Amino acid sequence: MSAVVSLTNVHKRFGAxxxxxxxxxxxxxxxxxAVIGQSGSGKSTALRCINALERIEEGTIEVCGHAxxxxxxxxxxxxxxxxxxxxxxxxxxxxxxxxxxMLAPMCVKSLSKADARTLAQDVLARxxxxxxxxxxxxxxxxxxQQRVAIARSLAMQPKLMLFDEVTSALDPQxxxxxxxxxxxLARGGMTMILVTxxxxxxxxxxxxxxxxxxxxxxxxxxxxxxxxxxxxxxxKFVGGEx
Amino acid sequence: MPTFTIxxxxxxxxxxxxxxxxxxxxxxxxxxxxxxxxxxxxSPNRWVRNAAAVYIQIIQGTPLLILLFLxxxxxxxxxxxxxxxxxxxxxxxxxxxxxxxxxxxxxxxxSVPKTQWEAAxxxxxxxxxxxxxxxxxxxxxxxxPSTVGFMVQIVKNTSLASVVGFIELSQAGKVIxxxxxxxxxxxxxxxxxxxxxxxPLSTWSRSLERKLxxxxx
Numbered sequence: 200m201s202a203v204v205s206l207t208n209v210h211k212r213f214g215a216x217x218x219x220x221x222x223x224x225x226x227x228x229x230x231x232x233a234v235i236g237q238s239g240s241g242k243s244t245a246l247r248c249i250n251a252l253e254r255i256e257e258g259t260i261e262v263c264g265h266a267x268x269x270x271x272x273x274x275x276x277x278x279x280x281x282x283x284x285x286x287x288x289x290x291x292x293x294x295x296x297x298x299x300x301m302l303a304p305m306c307v308k309s310l311s312k313a314d315a316r317t318l319a320q321d322v323l324a325r326x327x328x329x330x331x332x333x334x335x336x337x338x339x340x341x342x343x344q345q346r347v348a349i350a351r352s353l354a355m356q357p358k359l360m361l362f363d364e365v366t367s368a369l370d371p372q373x374x375x376x377x378x379x380x381x382x383x384l385a386r387g388g389m390t391m392i393l394v395t396x397x398x399x400x401x402x403x404x405x406x407x408x409x410x411x412x413x414x415x416x417x418x419x420x421x422x423x424x425x426x427x428x429x430x431x432x433x434x435k436f437v438g439g440e441x
Numbered sequence: 442m443p444t445f446t447i448x449x450x451x452x453x454x455x456x457x458x459x460x461x462x463x464x465x466x467x468x469x470x471x472x473x474x475x476x477x478x479x480x481x482x483x484s485p486n487r488w489v490r491n492a493a494a495v496y497i498q499i500i501q502g503t504p505l506l507i508l509l510f511l512x513x514x515x516x517x518x519x520x521x522x523x524x525x526x527x528x529x530x531x532x533x534x535x536x537x538x539x540x541x542x543x544x545x546x547x548x549x550x551x552s553v554p555k556t557q558w559e560a561a562x563x564x565x566x567x568x569x570x571x572x573x574x575x576x577x578x579x580x581x582x583x584x585x586p587s588t589v590g591f592m593v594q595i596v597k598n599t600s601l602a603s604v605v606g607f608i609e610l611s612q613a614g615k616v617i618x619x620x621x622x623x624x625x626x627x628x629x630x631x632x633x634x635x636x637x638x639x640x641p642l643s644t645w646s647r648s649l650e651r652k653l654x655x656x657x658x
Contacts, residue, residue, distance in 0.1 A: 278562065285556065285559075306566050
């Protein structure tokens with residue numbers, strides 16, 4: 200299996216605090232990798248490093264053929280291949296749902312307005328929000344905003360999607376509707392890396408689980424690994440979650 | 442003893458037009474220069490950023506009166522004999538306004554959450570696209586009240602242009618007072634003129650805010 204993402208011995212510090220302490224893992228095409236771990240274990244930072252939102256001090260990161268660790272990285276080329284969805288949605292508040300989605304394809308891929316609108320309708324339908332096209336973010340629930348954010352990323356047709364604790368700000372019911380969209384994506388063959396606290400979702404959908412602890416990959420394996428933890432830390436973590 | 446007549450009112454009306462004209466020059470010129478300076482202040486290039494900061498500090502640290510004197514007499518020293526009053530006043534107020542508008546607008550641009558930059562960046566948009574399509578539309582809304590507030594300041598500060606021989610509203614009031622000696626009456630009327638110019642600005646600001654709020658309460 201060809202690796203879409205591979206991190207090798209990645210180190211990252213914020214000031215005096217070592218956040219990533221030699222992180223290595225790989226994600227292959229069509230895989231769904233769930234990165235789990237306590238708050239402060241470095242999982243969100245690792246995800247942000249993959250998208251070059253954070254600079255790393257040491258190690259290498261290869262994403263869809265881009266050398267992300269290289270200072271000469273073409274960030275825009277990387278971002279055309281990689282979509283990311285944030286915990287706080289980060290929709291553009293001055294644009295409707297549809298305009299949020301149309302903006303990047305028109306700016307970056309020079310799509311005509313009509314084509315961009317068709318595309319927006321298509322991705323909105325995929326996340327079950329076709330009828331909300333004309334709504335502004337503030338008129339949507341958290342779950343709906345997050346689904347628009349996913350649609351906005353999808354419209355750029357990324358080869359890899361990153362999800363940074365996308366359901367952490369949502370109540371259980373809204374979490375369900377977002378997870379369903381993500382499950383559909385996974386089933387459609389999208390390569391995904393998600394930082395998540397949703398253990399049951401990781402168990403069900405993830406083809407690979409990466410358990411991070413103290414800035415390193417402590418344990419990694421298939422989804423079933425959560426039912427049979429090898430390290431006491433993961434056992435304690437999984438136990439605490441259930 | 443002559444008294445206040447319709448002729449004086451006409452004179453004041455003309456002077457009020459000069460006040461409005463000078464304010465418009467100051468605001469348009471200062472707006473253009475100030476916007477460029479605001480962008481320079483947040484430039485990724487450190488030298489550009491620092492140069493803009495120095496410019497703003499100097500302008501903000503100089504009284505408008507001194508700025509007007511410097512331009513009026515400074516240009517004369519450079520060899521131009523007589524600087525037209527409108528030019529000296531217009532340039533002085535433009536520079537003055539640019540220094541303040543730059544800082545007001547920089548603040549507004551920076552108060553758009555950093556996550557908005559990040560979201561746009563992650564959609565592969567260029568810096569220019571992020572600025573014009575995502576950040577500025579949000580910053581304009583934040584900037585409206587303080588910008589109009591500053592416009593009102595400019596209108597009132599045009600009264601200082603009299604020192605370089607420019608006859609605007611308050612200078613016209615002084616001229617009339619020199620002939621009919623009714624200071625209270627004259628300056629109450631002058632004040633009403635200023636109010637009549639500034640009040641619509643504030644009203645306009647409120648309606649703009651409402652309009653920009655469409656779709657997001």
